[in-house]
Amino acid sequence: MPLTAPSPLVECRDLRFGYGNRPILDGVSFTVPQGKVTALMGASGGGKTTVLRLIGGQVRPQGGSLRFEGQEVAALDRSGLYAIRRRMGMLFQFGALFTDLSVFDNVAFPLREHTHLPEALVRDIVLMKLQAVGLRGARDLMPSEISGGMARRVALARAIALDPALVMYDEPFAGLDPISLGTAAQLIRQLNDALGITSLVVSHDLEETFRIADQVIILAGGKIAAQGSPAEVMASQDPLVRQFVHAQADGPVRFHYPGPTVDQDFGPAGAPSRGGQR
């Protein structure tokens, strides 16, 4: 008899959120299954990062429900939020390392804040986490002395320092060179499998994301446009999803910003131009 599937780590139902009168999420429902890599994709400004902020409780939804490990995030007070955040790690777009602390102290920060471990043990844990991201040798450097790709790996080591259940990645591939990009993608997959964590990756790098994800969710216009395995999403016939996964400049998402027609701006085709003839 097959084991019943474990309950999903994050469960959103009919999630709504907006800034002012501009809706960002308009009834979004999805689940993040345990132990898998879920990718959240979509055009810039489409609400991907907002979903991460909602899961972390940094902003509250205007409607719908969002549960983390069965707990309604919006209903938690500050101490409740801090309790669930200790079960999450988040990798910010540019790492967000503390610039006044060394690489070692950055990774040690959550351990020193949340545990009373002896310093020798903190050292061992930090070096193990740095080893996992390949930067054990960089422990004494300051954030200003390392490259952008390395900073993100340090931030990843810091995010997994307390062995979270869920690691969220905000644009982990943005602005990386091809080598760092491949490294980052492999690292997300390896850490997910080796540590038994759940990963939620926000990205618009198609190739790398499709290579490592188990589940892909595409957000467009505040709703979910496609959801499924990478192969299923690739084969989708939805015009918007096709435009996105095939990186076409024009489609349901217009290349031109709305404005007056060409004829209004330049005069009808064939008419003499207004500038010359002097």
Next chain:
Amino acid sequence: MRFLHPARVGYAVRGQVADLGRAARLFGRLMRLSGPTLARFGLVRDQIHFLGNYSLAIIAISGLFVGFVLGLQGYYILQRYGSAEALGQLVALTLVRELGPVVTALLFAGRAGTSLTAEIGLMKAGEQLAAMEMMAVDPVRRILAPRLWGGIIAMPLLGAVFSAVGILGGWVVGVVMIGVDSGSFWSQMQGGVEVWKDVGNGLVKSFVFGIAVTFIALWQGYEAHPTPEGVSRATTRTVVSASLTVLGLDFILTAMMFSL
């Protein structure tokens, strides 16, 4: 006039009141966190070192020159009334009661306050505060509270340094250069300055200015728009509002102290 339209005035006033309310709530939280903050004294000690040490040179040099000027001006005024030997008392009272706390606070706002605002603003712009929040570490508790207490403790110490160096400056000009009698310079000072009434008043002022300047600097950094322009505006606002607050508070405190 368009900008005096009632709706606009109301909107602006409501914005100011809301700002004030948020600042008061932050201040309340910082005060409630005093116990845990002082219990973790290592973080406060680092800030006293950072804020105090880096302001020490400018404070000492300014104190010396203010003392020089006081010695010179004081001598010429007192000499008209034939009481030049009271120079020590005049210099000491002026510094301890008034110039020490006030000028120290103004210099502190320019030197340490701006660096606090820029530091917090840049931490916000670099998502460091958000990252801390996501690590379940409260930035108000971990970053703001130790800095506030660092400023509160550093300010009276710096004020004392300013007054001490200033008195030495007055002595150099009055006694060494002009030739006022050294014995009466010091004995008049000793006789005319009371520990609780004069030195105590100066300490209370420094303490209050320490709270005001450091809190304004932290608040401006915490509320700064997370952009280069926002941080630069916030640093400017720190200097302007901290200086005005110090001068306003100084008048109120002086009035209260004379009426007590």
